[in-house]
Amino acid sequence: MSEQVKKVAVVGTGVIGNGWIARFLAHGYDVIATDPADGAEERMRKALDHAWSYVEELGLAEGASKERLTFEQNLSKAVADADFIQENVPEVEELKQKVLQDIDKYAPAEALIGSSTSGIMPSELQENLHHPERFVVAHPFHPVYILPLVEVVAGKYTTKENVDKARMFYEGLNMKALLVRHEIEGHIADRLIEAIWRESLHIVNEGIATTEEVDQAFTYGAGLRYAQYGPFLTFHLAGGEGGMRHMLKQFGPALKKPWTKLEAPELTDELYNRVVSGCEDQAGELSMSELDQNRNEFLVRLLDLVKDYWPEAQDKAKQ
Amino acid sequence: MSEQVKKVAVVGTGVIGNGWIARFLAHGYDVIATDPADGAEERMRKALDHAWSYVEELGLAEGASKERLTFEQNLSKAVADADFIQENVPEVEELKQKVLQDIDKYAPAEALIGSSTSGIMPSELQENLHHPERFVVAHPFHPVYILPLVEVVAGKYTTKENVDKARMFYEGLNMKALLVRHEIEGHIADRLIEAIWRESLHIVNEGIATTEEVDQAFTYGAGLRYAQYGPFLTFHLAGGEGGMRHMLKQFGPALKKPWTKLEAPELTDELYNRVVSGCEDQAGELSMSELDQNRNEFLVRLLDLVKDYWPEAQDKAKQ
Numbered sequence: 001m002s003e004q005v006k007k008v009a010v011v012g013t014g015v016i017g018n019g020w021i022a023r024f025l026a027h028g029y030d031v032i033a034t035d036p037a038d039g040a041e042e043r044m045r046k047a048l049d050h051a052w053s054y055v056e057e058l059g060l061a062e063g064a065s066k067e068r069l070t071f072e073q074n075l076s077k078a079v080a081d082a083d084f085i086q087e088n089v090p091e092v093e094e095l096k097q098k099v100l101q102d103i104d105k106y107a108p109a110e111a112l113i114g115s116s117t118s119g120i121m122p123s124e125l126q127e128n129l130h131h132p133e134r135f136v137v138a139h140p141f142h143p144v145y146i147l148p149l150v151e152v153v154a155g156k157y158t159t160k161e162n163v164d165k166a167r168m169f170y171e172g173l174n175m176k177a178l179l180v181r182h183e184i185e186g187h188i189a190d191r192l193i194e195a196i197w198r199e200s201l202h203i204v205n206e207g208i209a210t211t212e213e214v215d216q217a218f219t220y221g222a223g224l225r226y227a228q229y230g231p232f233l234t235f236h237l238a239g240g241e242g243g244m245r246h247m248l249k250q251f252g253p254a255l256k257k258p259w260t261k262l263e264a265p266e267l268t269d270e271l272y273n274r275v276v277s278g279c280e281d282q283a284g285e286l287s288m289s290e291l292d293q294n295r296n297e298f299l300v301r302l303l304d305l306v307k308d309y310w311p312e313a314q315d316k317a318k319q
Numbered sequence: 320m321s322e323q324v325k326k327v328a329v330v331g332t333g334v335i336g337n338g339w340i341a342r343f344l345a346h347g348y349d350v351i352a353t354d355p356a357d358g359a360e361e362r363m364r365k366a367l368d369h370a371w372s373y374v375e376e377l378g379l380a381e382g383a384s385k386e387r388l389t390f391e392q393n394l395s396k397a398v399a400d401a402d403f404i405q406e407n408v409p410e411v412e413e414l415k416q417k418v419l420q421d422i423d424k425y426a427p428a429e430a431l432i433g434s435s436t437s438g439i440m441p442s443e444l445q446e447n448l449h450h451p452e453r454f455v456v457a458h459p460f461h462p463v464y465i466l467p468l469v470e471v472v473a474g475k476y477t478t479k480e481n482v483d484k485a486r487m488f489y490e491g492l493n494m495k496a497l498l499v500r501h502e503i504e505g506h507i508a509d510r511l512i513e514a515i516w517r518e519s520l521h522i523v524n525e526g527i528a529t530t531e532e533v534d535q536a537f538t539y540g541a542g543l544r545y546a547q548y549g550p551f552l553t554f555h556l557a558g559g560e561g562g563m564r565h566m567l568k569q570f571g572p573a574l575k576k577p578w579t580k581l582e583a584p585e586l587t588d589e590l591y592n593r594v595v596s597g598c599e600d601q602a603g604e605l606s607m608s609e610l611d612q613n614r615n616e617f618l619v620r621l622l623d624l625v626k627d628y629w630p631e632a633q634d635k636a637k638q
Contacts (some may be wrong), residue, residue, distance in 0.1 A: 140540075
């Protein structure tokens with residue numbers, strides 16, 4: 001738990017906002033939430049009840065309690081004495097800018113502001129703030145109270161000190177606070193998710209497969225691997241002893257093939273070297289065979305775990 | 320185990336071929352392998368030793384034994400009395416066609432042939448065979464002896480009876496034999512993998528992030544979810560009570576944004592309906608809240624499992 005932050009305000013209590021509330025409470029913070037929608041408080045409390053057994057299982061901080069949550073319809077009051085404000089209003093740039101200006105106006109000048117935006121760049125969101133230096137994008141993943149990733153992106157007015165403070169705050173929530181060093185639409189994670197999503201839509205749109213077939217084609221193969229290693233390390237390992245060097249030799253030419261609607265970049269020597277040395281750096285002290293053994297051990301255990309949780313198994317169990 | 324298949328021939332003993340060998344042996348088949356490369360037999364036996372402890376942990380069929388593997392340098396002899404032949408030579412179309420013609424020539428006329436090709440369409444591979452009706456694409460995922468998915472694709476000359484036989488054979492290997500109903504480059508799974516891969520390469524190519532940062536951005540968030548649910552069901556759930564309908568309302572406009580280099584299809588009423596009804600069909604008897612609970616329970620257990628297997632943890636454990 002961060003020493004400087006005692007009270008967190010959550011602005012916008014949809015799926016993501018409610019997910020943050022559960023995570024903040026579980027880590028021992030006082031939380032004050034605000035949302036102008038009818039019935040927002042009731043939905044928020046219901047979502048929290050639903051989430052609580054899972055955050056309990058993951059482990060509560062000392063003093064953590066569901067009772068430390070208040071709802072305040074009025075945004076200006078909600079943020080008035082918060083040390084950290086997490087904004088989660090719908091993904092509409094004008095709306096986000098308006099709400100962020102209100103937060104900026106009513107919150108203490110030194111309070112940090114994190115926006116959960118999926119794809120908007122921080123410099124755009126902070127440009128009309130009086131204190132833009134305390135603003136970061138902090139993009140989490142659903143369900144926020146379970147998944148560890150938060151992408152932290154600074155805008156051009158954000159100070160380094162505040163980025164560091166924000167990252168420490170999120171790390172204190174037992175999260176992986178990944179610093180995204182350059183602003184880009186969709187940050188990093190959503191670009192990858194969006195690429196899968198759009199390719200999937202094309203496949204369904206062209207009548208090649210149903211949504212269920214697409215899901216199965218992903219889940220029962222690559223999806224299992226991605227819980228442990230990302231796209232680069234996965235290909236590094238698929239190359240056998242030769243690693244990424246071998247993969248790029250064998251599948252480099254496939255980058256020119258119409259295997260997806262997405263056109264690949266030219267595999268220049270520079271890109272080749274960057275990818276190969278990147279994978280070798282990532283492997284760190286671990287040899288190929290150690291990475292491979294770890295992958296196998298993990299997958300054997302994962303299969304044993306996941307087999308009862310796949311939709312087919314769940315559906316069958318219910319019948 | 321299939322009743323009609325006793326002996327399996329494996330042609331090409333690279334990473335994929337060797338993976339198949341371990342899976343076939345573990346399920347109680349006699350296996351004969353062939354590969355013209357120097358040292359292939361030694362590498363194959365080493366790979367099998369490495370794989371064996373994992374297939375043992377997954378469970379061996381009665382009579383399954385590593386001793387039931389023979390290596391035969393000569394392809395014509397290797398396939399001469401096989402009931403099923405799995406081809407895994409490098410992903411070069413001319414080479415695959417040449418090898419498949421040899422298999423077709425020397426194998427019994429009724430033996431089934433499956434090709435592990437990642438992306439080539441079956442009609443192209445079977446067109447010069449004397450018995451094209453017994454040919455299917457059967458595309459597995461690395462490591463083949465652990466991951467359950469195999470995409471089964473018929474070409475235009477493949478008989479329905481043989482597709483069914485092939486699927487039953489693979490299902491007997493404890494695999495998820497997904498019938499890909501239309502031929503398309505990259506089948507289904509590799510199109511999704513390739514979309515992630517190309518987007519990842521763009522990000523590294525443009526200097527936005529390192530390979531490690533891309534991997535982390537994927538693994539610690541979306542990657543965990545994809546072990547259980549595919550891209551469609553994941554978004555269906557992220558929509559909360561409104562499911563995919565809500566998601567498409569909220570994120571449909573984002574399809575026009577430059578969140579990936581991949582251009583999305585137009586979200587027509589027809590596509591909207593297909594995606595929404597597809598997700599609802601997939602959910603089957605399960606309510607949104609049951610799907611959601613299953614997802615949460617799984618993720619909490621997965622986090623507990625995977626935390627020691629992530630590269631950072633492994634690297635730290637070694638130091």
